[in-house]
Amino acid sequence: MPTFQTVRGMRDLLPEEAETLNFVICKARETSQLYGYKEVVTPLVEPYELLSAKSGEEIRSRMFIFKDLGDRTVALRPEFTASIARLSTTALKSEPKPLRVFSVGSVYRYDEPQRGRYREFWQSNFELMGSNNPEADAEAILLTNSLLKATGLRDYTFKIGHIGVIRGVLSQENVDDKVQSAILQRMDKKEYDEAFKLIEQEKCRTALRGLLELKGGTPFETAEKIKKYVTGYDKAEAAADNLLEILQLATASGCPVKTVEPSFARGLEYYTGMIFEVNVPELDIALGGGGRYDRLIEVFGGESTPAVGVAHGLDRIALAMQMQKTALPTRREKTAVVIPVKPELKAEALKISQMLREAGVSVEFEVMGRKMGKALEDADKRKVDYAVIVGERELKESSVVVRDLAKHEQTTVKIAKLLEKIRV
Amino acid sequence: MPTFQTVRGMRDLLPEEAETLNFVICKARETSQLYGYKEVVTPLVEPYELLSAKSGEEIRSRMFIFKDLGDRTVALRPEFTASIARLSTTALKSEPKPLRVFSVGSVYRYDEPQRGRYREFWQSNFELMGSNNPEADAEAILLTNSLLKATGLRDYTFKIGHIGVIRGVLSQENVDDKVQSAILQRMDKKEYDEAFKLIEQEKCRTALRGLLELKGGTPFETAEKIKKYVTGYDKAEAAADNLLEILQLATASGCPVKTVEPSFARGLEYYTGMIFEVNVPELDIALGGGGRYDRLIEVFGGESTPAVGVAHGLDRIALAMQMQKTALPTRREKTAVVIPVKPELKAEALKISQMLREAGVSVEFEVMGRKMGKALEDADKRKVDYAVIVGERELKESSVVVRDLAKHEQTTVKIAKLLEKIRV
Numbered sequence: 001m002p003t004f005q006t007v008r009g010m011r012d013l014l015p016e017e018a019e020t021l022n023f024v025i026c027k028a029r030e031t032s033q034l035y036g037y038k039e040v041v042t043p044l045v046e047p048y049e050l051l052s053a054k055s056g057e058e059i060r061s062r063m064f065i066f067k068d069l070g071d072r073t074v075a076l077r078p079e080f081t082a083s084i085a086r087l088s089t090t091a092l093k094s095e096p097k098p099l100r101v102f103s104v105g106s107v108y109r110y111d112e113p114q115r116g117r118y119r120e121f122w123q124s125n126f127e128l129m130g131s132n133n134p135e136a137d138a139e140a141i142l143l144t145n146s147l148l149k150a151t152g153l154r155d156y157t158f159k160i161g162h163i164g165v166i167r168g169v170l171s172q173e174n175v176d177d178k179v180q181s182a183i184l185q186r187m188d189k190k191e192y193d194e195a196f197k198l199i200e201q202e203k204c205r206t207a208l209r210g211l212l213e214l215k216g217g218t219p220f221e222t223a224e225k226i227k228k229y230v231t232g233y234d235k236a237e238a239a240a241d242n243l244l245e246i247l248q249l250a251t252a253s254g255c256p257v258k259t260v261e262p263s264f265a266r267g268l269e270y271y272t273g274m275i276f277e278v279n280v281p282e283l284d285i286a287l288g289g290g291g292r293y294d295r296l297i298e299v300f301g302g303e304s305t306p307a308v309g310v311a312h313g314l315d316r317i318a319l320a321m322q323m324q325k326t327a328l329p330t331r332r333e334k335t336a337v338v339i340p341v342k343p344e345l346k347a348e349a350l351k352i353s354q355m356l357r358e359a360g361v362s363v364e365f366e367v368m369g370r371k372m373g374k375a376l377e378d379a380d381k382r383k384v385d386y387a388v389i390v391g392e393r394e395l396k397e398s399s400v401v402v403r404d405l406a407k408h409e410q411t412t413v414k415i416a417k418l419l420e421k422i423r424v
Numbered sequence: 425m426p427t428f429q430t431v432r433g434m435r436d437l438l439p440e441e442a443e444t445l446n447f448v449i450c451k452a453r454e455t456s457q458l459y460g461y462k463e464v465v466t467p468l469v470e471p472y473e474l475l476s477a478k479s480g481e482e483i484r485s486r487m488f489i490f491k492d493l494g495d496r497t498v499a500l501r502p503e504f505t506a507s508i509a510r511l512s513t514t515a516l517k518s519e520p521k522p523l524r525v526f527s528v529g530s531v532y533r534y535d536e537p538q539r540g541r542y543r544e545f546w547q548s549n550f551e552l553m554g555s556n557n558p559e560a561d562a563e564a565i566l567l568t569n570s571l572l573k574a575t576g577l578r579d580y581t582f583k584i585g586h587i588g589v590i591r592g593v594l595s596q597e598n599v600d601d602k603v604q605s606a607i608l609q610r611m612d613k614k615e616y617d618e619a620f621k622l623i624e625q626e627k628c629r630t631a632l633r634g635l636l637e638l639k640g641g642t643p644f645e646t647a648e649k650i651k652k653y654v655t656g657y658d659k660a661e662a663a664a665d666n667l668l669e670i671l672q673l674a675t676a677s678g679c680p681v682k683t684v685e686p687s688f689a690r691g692l693e694y695y696t697g698m699i700f701e702v703n704v705p706e707l708d709i710a711l712g713g714g715g716r717y718d719r720l721i722e723v724f725g726g727e728s729t730p731a732v733g734v735a736h737g738l739d740r741i742a743l744a745m746q747m748q749k750t751a752l753p754t755r756r757e758k759t760a761v762v763i764p765v766k767p768e769l770k771a772e773a774l775k776i777s778q779m780l781r782e783a784g785v786s787v788e789f790e791v792m793g794r795k796m797g798k799a800l801e802d803a804d805k806r807k808v809d810y811a812v813i814v815g816e817r818e819l820k821e822s823s824v825v826v827r828d829l830a831k832h833e834q835t836t837v838k839i840a841k842l843l844e845k846i847r848v
Contacts, residue, residue, distance in 0.1 A: 004514050004725065007498050010467035012511055018465045022453075029446075034781040036759070036788035041442045043434035043544050044468070044530060045488070045500075064469070066490030069534050074431050076469075087436055090428050096802060098791050106468060110493050120467050131791040135770050139789060142774065146781060252771035253778045301428065335460070346559050347676035350566065354677050357458040357570060364460035365563060367522050367555040378520060 009111070009119030020318040021122060023328055025104055027150040028124035028314060032102035035143045037126055039102045040092075042083035048073040051082050054270045054299050058185060062110040064119075076108035080125035081270070081296070081309055088129055089302035097130025097305075104314070115319075116283050122314035132294065132306035134242055137274045138249035140290050140310040144278055145255045148287070151317055152326035153280065156287065158250070158257045160219065160276045161264030162243040163291070165226060167272070168236025169211060173204035187212075187265040207233075212263040222260040223247055239273065246274050270296045274308070282323040288312035334386065334422050337379040339366040341391040349390040352400065352415060356388075359419050380405050386422055433535070433543030444742040445546060447752055449528055451574040452548035452738060456526035459567045461550055463526045464516075466507035472497040475506050478694045478723050482609060486534040488543075500532035504549035505694070505720070505733055512553055513726035521554025521729075528738070539743075540707050546738035556718065556730035558666055561698045562673035564714050564734040568702055569679045572711070575741055576750040577704065580711065582674070582681045584643065584700045585688030586667040587715070589650060591696070592660025593635060597628035611636075611689040631657075636687040646684040647671055663697065670698050694720045698732070706747040712736035758810065758846050761803040763790040765815040773814040776824065776839060780812070783843050804829050810846055 006012060013021060032039060045068075052060045052075075064076040077083060080103045092099060104124040111117055126143060128136050141158060148156050163184065170180045179198055186195035192212065199205045214225045227240035243260065251257055266275045266289060273292030280287060290310030297305040320326075336356060340349035353363045364384065366375050372389070379387050389401040394412055402421055403410035413421045430436060437445055456463060469492075476484045476499075488500040501507060504527045516523060528548040535541055550567060552560050565582060572580050587608065594604045603622055610619035616636065623629045638649045651664035667684065675681055690699045690713060697716030704711060714734030721729040744750075760780060764773035777787045788808065790799050796813070803811050813825040818836055826845055827834035837845045 004510055005471070006467050007469050007471055007492065007496060008494060010469055012467070012507075012515060013465035014515055015462040015464060018463045021465060022463065033757075033786050034784070036786055038439040039442045039446070040439060041437035041445060043430050043436070045431050045434055045532070045544065047429070047431055064490070064492060066488070068431065068488060070432060072431060083436075086428055091436060091438055096805065098788075100788070108469070120469065128791065131793075133791055133793050135774065135789060136791040138774065139791065142778065146778075249771050249774055253774045333457075347673050350559065350562065350673055350677045354566065354570075360458070362457050362460055364522075364524070365559060367552065367557055367560040367563065369555075369557050381520065 007119075009113045011118060011120075017318070020321060020328060021315055024151055024314045024317050024321070025122070025124070028104055028147055028312060029102070031143055031147045031150065032124075032126065034146065035100065035126070035139065037100040037102035039104070040084070040087060041105070042077075042080065042087065042103060044077055044105065045074050046077050046083060048075045050086055051075050051077060053082060054296060058188075059109065059268070064108050064110060078109045079107055079268075079311060080105075080123065081127065081268075081293075081311075082300075084125070084127050084309075085296050085300040085302070088297055088305070089300045093302070098136070099129040101127045101129070116285050116313075116316045118315070121316070123311045124314055125309065125311045126290075127307060127309040129297065129305050129307040131308075134245040135249055136306075136308050137242075137246040137292055138253075140308050141246070141250040141255055141276055142253055144288055144290075144310055144312065145253075147312060148278065148317070151321055153317070153320055153324055154326075155324060156256065156278055156280045156320070157259075158255055158276055158278050159259045159261055159264060160243065160247060160250075160257055160274065161261050162239050162274050163265070163271045164239030164242065164273045165230060165236045165262065166208070166211070166265070168239050169207055169230060169233050170204065171235060172233045173201060173207065175199060175204060181269050184265040185269075187263060192263070214262050219247055219251070219257045219260040220244075222262070226260070226262050243274060266291060270299075276310075280320045280324065283316065283320060285316065286313070287316050287320060333360060333362055335362040335364070335384045336386040336388050336422060337364045337366060337375065337384050338388045338390065339372065339375050341372065341389060343369070345390050345392065345395065348395060352388060352390060352418070355415075356419070356422065359423075361419075361422055376403070376405070388418070431543075433537045435542060435544075441742070444745060444752060445739055448575055448738045448741050448745070449546070449548070452528055452571055452736065453526070455567055455571045455574065456548075456550065458570065459524065459550070459563065461524040461526035463528070464508070464511060465529070466501075466504065466511065466527060468501055468529065469498050470501055470507055472499045474510055475499050475501060477506060478720060482612075483533065483692070488532050488534060502533045503531055503692075503735060504529075504547060505551065505692075505717075505735075506724075508549070508551050508733075509720055509724040509726070512721055512729070513724045517726070522560070523551075523553040525551045525553070540709050540737075540740045542739070545740070547735045548738055549733065549735045550714075551731060551733040553721065553729050553731040555732075558669040559673055560730075560732050561666075561670045561716055562677075564732050565670070565674040565679055565700055566677055568712055568714075568734055568736065569677075571736060572702065572741070575745055577741070577744055577748055578750075579748060580680065580702055580704045580744070581683075582679055582700055582702050583683045583685055583688060584667065584671060584674075584681055584698065585685050586663050586698050587689065587695045588663030588666065588697050589654060589660045589686065590632070590635070590689070592663050593631055593654060593657050594623075594628065595659060596657045597625060597631065599623060599628060605693050608689040609693075611687060616687070638686050643671055643675070643681045643684040644668075646686070650684070650686050667698060690715060694723075700734075704744045704748065707740065707744060709740065710737070711740050711744055757784060757786055759786040759788070759808045760810040760812050760846060761788045761790060761799065761808050762812045762814065763796065763799050765796065765813060767793070769814050769816065769819065772819060776812060776814060776842070779839075780843070780846065783847075785843075785846055800827070800829070812842070
């Protein structure tokens, strides 16, 4: 007898959970349309080489990697960006810029399962390629705000940082690019002591430590403090200006930015500029996040292309909705069961069912051959609106019996008038 | 530099293809609602043991199998039925019957790629558990008809068979169950000579050969011929009666059944009764198919439960739509670009964009910082309806300039009246 368990870290979504996830997916797709992002579908199985090219040690070590029957080393995608970067250097290569691309689907990471974190999870992914202006960065934040608003979530906040500030300081202190990446990885895990150990020069260590300790006040106050602190580090200063501009554009349109954090880093090696996350108080893990990655497309063989992107954890958003008791819009369509009184009337009853369905009524046909009382009792339990009872006598007069299951009332109705009756 | 290729047998869907696939997925979901099927989401990665339990040698040998980091042997689902069977014996165990369950998503088989056949493809899957009545079988055919009609396909036909007829004859001739499965597998590949070789007794071979050669006439005529031919084989006779009843119910509701084929077998070992496929003349491979499998749930440790199911190849349906030049419904929503005349007006222009989006207008914000002429030229190429130009002078009067890109006309409009203007 085969196992009844799902694979560790994966789970079934029962109807209510599936409905919520689909609702969130639907809102993500609507958001993509409202912001002019074109949807593409990329394979779930990709060459390991592609997925590992720039995703960072952290994610590389947690991919589902295997060989297909053709001995190719492949992996399940842990995110969408590598696939989109590939597309932008192949099929979408000659598309005019800006290029806005949307994807949605499941992704896979071998993480330790915890609340809201599974090994199979769903993301919507937005990439905007071709612009290095702050309004492009702001757009990633704004569309995330639009998506969360559309799901009905009330209580969420944004956290913003800028990789360019930290890299700007480290570069000017002659810290090697790879060491910078290692430092950012440690910071992402909040292992600050480990991060500092990677820096040889005392002066640089002090500079970084001071930067990371800047805190407090409004997001604008923190951003201003950062700018002041990095005076003299040219690239870091430009980055701080950029951060301020993005912050201004995002908040002007009503995004709830709670903090600007100089110590904020994100797990993916490819970020080069602004980074952000969005959180709810009920969960330790972010509902979504993204940022700017201006050198990624080059890595995939494309022309140097500035780009900014964001991914949203759709099943996490669904979980947050549940925790914030966000109600789904209720369905309006009426539902019916259709019950033939005897077996000889099945074909006629099916025809009536088809007519109702073609008009948009959800119909469960009585397939159990139960006695009328049992069938009605079952329909009542399922909270169906109407029972349509197909009997011989009524059929002769082109009629059926319609029972309102909530009101316990029944009337005989001409089949030609049935839709009117049910749609009221 | 990483590879630019997708893994062999997998492909990217560009915006137009993705839109068509999403349209078909949407129609499948609507069909599930119209027929009262509840949607569940099951993992894409399942224990190998589960997926291989009853899916037949044919599919087993073509699964993507691997070990996860916890040394568990897992595989990518080649179909949905095993996962649904698991659910029906666990989380959905105490749900009242009939139980109608819907799933949709990608599935994976290591097939030789050809037109319409990829190693990653999309299925919608409908399972109706608890009924052994012919109206349940008919429902699987009817809902397939509804789905195909809803996609706009015009030219498709159904082919129906019945595993019970063949198994009925073979059982009464004392052919072992396993040998029967092997025979059906050969038949599915149209290797009839190989199939006959598996039968020891001459009498049985002759009986089967005669059965498979029955052909011609209308579906009803063929079904009647089958019934007559198997007189004396009790189980086969009952199966032939069942086939006739299902055929009657399906055609009464207008399903285009083209043929009843006594030699028709399907690749999955678990079928026990009626089986069917739906085809278009443009493709060699079926757009969907299914049938009855009354012993499957037991295999997964559940109570003996009659069941009937159907899976539809959604990307194949999308391909057939393309070949039959089926037009997608055109979008009605208006689109706009919003262009700030100078950098200082970005925040105001973003606010106006948000207002439009919240009202359902798709807005591409000018993120390239281009000169007005260039930006308008680009908007024109993208076939956007309106350009909203945000300038200082107009803003002072709470207005913007709206340019109708098709008509080459522009007017100054109060921001409060902007939505009216654009939605006309």
